Amino acid sequence: MKIRKAEALRYLGFRANHQPDAQTLKLLEETETQLRSVLAPKSIYKETTLRRLSEDETEIGGIVFRSCKLQRHLRDSDRILLFAATVGGGVDRLVRQFASSGDTAKAAAAQALGAAAIEGYCDEVCAQIAEREAKDGYYLCPRFSPGYGDVPLEAQRDFFKLLDITKRIGVTLTDTCMMLPTKSVTAFIGLSHTPFCGKTGCKACSNTECAYRKGET
């Protein structure tokens, strides 16, 4: 699994023009070795039904999600996948172990590398799905997760009803709709006959003050 160092550095407060020092690189390297030994990636996805009811209502798998942005994201899609993935609870355990035994720097590094790991893993699984779908002439839209844009985080509860996430890959929801293990992702993935051309990632997000925003700002 690819863990992008640049991504981890961004979570640790480095920006594109910042060169990490040797000590930081050593920290990341050591932490990554330990992190890799506890990764337990698992994913699940299935195709479900997609119906546009109005400009801000989309029925997915029989459940109505209210959001303009999701609808716009899926505008060219005529099929949809429900996707969930995790790199497992080992990362959370490792972070806690570091943090609680006087290794705050490693805790922060493991946290950042874990976040980069789950992104890398999702990209890998999605690339495999994309390859299969390409044979039928379909393109994958970027992942759109509950909590993005105007889709409330509470949509996680419905998302979890549609896909057997807890049983199959061990991801659970807290009362406040956060996922545990924390290094987990759920997402809608639209399938369309044309490549996705909307904004993606940080550029698509309206929180321009976010500390982790990539790129131009």
Place this chain on the structure above:
Amino acid sequence: MDFKARLGKKMLLFDGAMGTQLQAKGLAAGELPETWNRQAPETIYAIHKAYAQAGCDILKTNTFGANALKLGGDVAELVQSGVSLARRAADEADHEMFVALDMGPTGKLLKPYGDLEFETAYALYREQVLAGRDGADLILIETMGDLYEIKAAVLAAKENSDLPIVVTMIFDEKGKLLTGADVQTAVVTLEGFGVDMIGLNCGLGPDGMLPLVREMARYSSTPLVCNPNAGLPECVDGVTSYRVTPQDFAAALRHIAEVEGVWAVGGCCGTTPEHLQEAAGTCKAIPVHSIKPKGFTAVTSYAKTVVLGEKPVIIGERINPTGKKRLKAALLEGDKSYIFSEAVEQAEKGAQVLDVNVGLPELDEPAVLSDTVSALQGITDLPLQIDTSSGEAMARALRVYNGKPLINSANGKRESMETVFPLAKKYGGAVVCLTLDEDGIPDTAAGRIRIAEKILKTAQSYGIPKKDLVFDPLAMTVSTGADNANVTLQTLHHLRHVLGVQTVLGVSNISFGLPKRAHINAAFFTLAMENGLSAGIINPKSDEMMNAYYAFCALKGLDPNFESYIASATDAAAAPKTDTSKADLHAAVCKGLKDAAQRGAQQLLETLPPLEIIQQYLIPALDEVGKGFEAGTLFLPQLLMSADAAKAAFDVLKTGFSGGQETAGEKHKIVIATVQGDIHDIGKNIVKVLLENYGFEVIDLGKDVPPERILEVAQREQVRLVGLSALMTTTVASMERTIVLLHREYPACKIMVGGAVLTQDYADRIGADFYSKDAMGSVRYAEKLFA
């Protein structure tokens, strides 16, 4: 005939799927199957009846998800109707049938990994058991992926009913539970809980399960059950489908039923009455075999097993305050991080089990022990040895323990056995048994052996098998009796090789009163291992002890290819542990070098009092790094490495303060917490370390903390500053509630906030007194406030 009496007489057949049957009959996505017990009882009954007619012996009630978390309310009603529907179908059948009260996972992850309290999980299952026990013949706890949640369910079943308990778990194709346990760990742990059948269901088809069933049979002395899916789920036109046909399913299930130790089979997702009818044909006539008890001794954590009786096992003795000033102080202050670092270091040094003893007269031992055991389980995957002489402390710690622990200890006194054995029987565990009794410690090997025999017999009367007893022949100080070591070794040899039990020894007792104790300890440790020691309670941070251990294992053929020996020798060569070179404390902190910082502090202590070291070296170094961070020339990892190095130096200096007085003045107290509903605590932890380095006393309330709790502690401790962290937009609302409450009830207190989604504007809107954009910001604000 009741279920237990029927067990083992013939192969029993569980029914098949309920959920996928209901989906085929129109259960909508997201609809709870249990609600059909009320809305469409005849449909449920018809499914049961079809399974009865297919020849099944056991019907699973439609109550898999009938817990208050999933249903909201109506648990009692839906469980009772679920049981009575199955009961009706069972009673009308033309053959003897049993009803299994079905309980699935809560859907939540238990603390410390998740947000569900163990006792809350227990209460959820208790509610199901109380509602469903009348009318059921057994309780089936199924599709479980977490041993801790299984423990909550099993305890709820045991404490609230007399019904037999069957537990089936969901393993992945690598043979692991979702929380990481392997097959052996699951079997050992569940046998500790004392369940009637152990097995697998869901997740895999019968072909995928066969190797796992075989592995289970290798370890299990308990009958097995296996309820596979009709193959792996596949997505066909947006619908989850299972494609193994009834004929193929039955043929494959037959191989499982033929595994020795399997006494029941059945089906899970995707199986239908047709699948089970075919399975009845292929499986029901297979004879069941009696099960050979497996005699190995083992303890477990949530994820792994340590077997006693193969290679000697290292039990780390460091978490025990006797004679340890620093640990004693940490326990009295409630400072977990010191205990955690002891745990982590011992594990790194080769400990395979950790002894946990918090016995101090000043402490509420039952509360502190269970709390410490819980907390340790969150950071280590080593099994623990619960070490206490208080029955109450032991009971509470055993209840929260996730796995099968070592229990330290019982002895030959009647009172001791009457206290410890029932607890071991109820919660599971291997019991350390000291060979002493009402008359003290016998001087002779024969005397100690007699006590061991008495203990063995008594334990068996409690239903505790020989394999779950680990005998301690007691090491008496050799300086008070020249024959003391010999008596211990003779006892040891007899216990292990004649009586055939596992053994354990607190090794370092032997050398009290002698100089260079490590030499005596290491030699005695080697002698003990040669005489049959299964596990030594030692200090794994002592090189002499570990060298003796690795050398012994290498010499006795217990270290294939000398891997451990060579690794330990290479480590020793590489480690600059005897580095006595002059270390510059200031530079070490600036560069984030922990070892050098510790060494530097140690060296300075020879000439300077701790307070001056702090003022002349540590504070200036921290300031330099802090300023670099603020100026954007240094980044978070560097700031943190320096903070960790400084903290390590502070820990060294702590030993330099006499009389427990840590600093000259009273420290300023700050309460910090991640707000209710939020589980992200890395930012809060970073702030904590920095504040502590700058001399503030931080009361860390952890994550997911209710506003009322923050208020209560802030008021009680009279703090003037509270720090709140929230990572998600959704939990900023909870931050606002906390601020409103604190400002209303305790206006004297200032509140600083931080977190990824916060901005100055946002912080102003929710009424915070200060917005800290990064970790240093909180330090600067605190400095200003308390100046």
